[in-house]
Amino acid sequence: MNIILSIFFFLIGTCLGSFANVCIYRLPKGKSIAWPPSFCPKCHHRISWHDNIPLFSFFLLRGKCRSCQGRISPGYFIVEFLAGIITFFLFLRFNVSPEFFIYLIFILALIIVSFIDIENFLIPDCIVYSGIVLGLFLSFLYPELQSQTFSRLLALKASFMGTLLGGGSLFIIGLIGGIIFKKEAMGGGDVKLLAMIGAFLGVKSVLLTIFFSSLAGSVIGLTLILLKVKKRSDYIPYGPYLALGAIISLFWKGYYFIGFLIN
Numbered sequence: 001m002n003i004i005l006s007i008f009f010f011l012i013g014t015c016l017g018s019f020a021n022v023c024i025y026r027l028p029k030g031k032s033i034a035w036p037p038s039f040c041p042k043c044h045h046r047i048s049w050h051d052n053i054p055l056f057s058f059f060l061l062r063g064k065c066r067s068c069q070g071r072i073s074p075g076y077f078i079v080e081f082l083a084g085i086i087t088f089f090l091f092l093r094f095n096v097s098p099e100f101f102i103y104l105i106f107i108l109a110l111i112i113v114s115f116i117d118i119e120n121f122l123i124p125d126c127i128v129y130s131g132i133v134l135g136l137f138l139s140f141l142y143p144e145l146q147s148q149t150f151s152r153l154l155a156l157k158a159s160f161m162g163t164l165l166g167g168g169s170l171f172i173i174g175l176i177g178g179i180i181f182k183k184e185a186m187g188g189g190d191v192k193l194l195a196m197i198g199a200f201l202g203v204k205s206v207l208l209t210i211f212f213s214s215l216a217g218s219v220i221g222l223t224l225i226l227l228k229v230k231k232r233s234d235y236i237p238y239g240p241y242l243a244l245g246a247i248i249s250l251f252w253k254g255y256y257f258i259g260f261l262i263n
């Protein structure tokens with residue numbers, strides 16, 4: 001393991017997290033992510049570059065805006081740290097390879113979608129639709145993305161099957177849930193998100209993602225209710241659990257500890 005490279009990729013990850021924060025804040029409001037430069041959401045004071053360094057600035061400013069002393073949401077820090085640590089693990093797992101860069105884009109999209117879902121209870125179409133197209137395209141461009149095939153068409157087919165299974169299975173679960181509980185159990189955004197996960201990771205990982213996300217959803221959901229952070233009747237967005245399930249499946253790929261279940 002190259003320590004200097006690992007630290008380098010961790011820092012690159014925190015910068016990508018900083019960009020993710022801009023998307024998380026601006027996309028649901030329909031604002032441009034390119035312009036204007038970062039500003040404080042409370043006093044609209046423009047944030048200078050030295051107050052906009054990932055992780056460090058949050059510490060130095062003690063989580064407050066330099067201009068209005070308004071509290072900066074710890075969410076910004078969490079996203080930067082999360083992006084950094086995941087980039088670090090991607091590097092450990094895949095080294096500098098096409099997989100590393102493809103999964104980096106994929107995970108960044110998952111982080112953006114998750115935090116938008118947590119704050120706004122919605123999953124932006126623009127990200128999941130471009131994600132589906134990108135997943136299909138990259139599978140064709142780099143067939144190794146879909147298991148050990150070197151045929152572009154087979155990889156494209158695998159990616160397409162993953163998209164169908166991802167979209168289809170949640171749609172059916174949502175339909176059955178809707179009939180049993182007589183309310184919307186699964187948002188349309190969740191269906192599209194799992195379709196995007198399928199486009200990148202393929203059929204097997206869609207199944208693993210459903211398994212891990214429902215496990216995480218039950219454990220974390222129950223913990224939140226027991227800790228009284230959430231009430232039983234509260235709406236808990238499912239997107240972050242799907243994203244978590246997808247990230248676990250992604251790192252799982254190639255190990256298949258429970259491969260006998262799905263092989």
Ligand SMILES: [Zn+2]
Pocket residue numbers: 040041042043044045065066067068069070
């Ligand atoms: Zn301010």
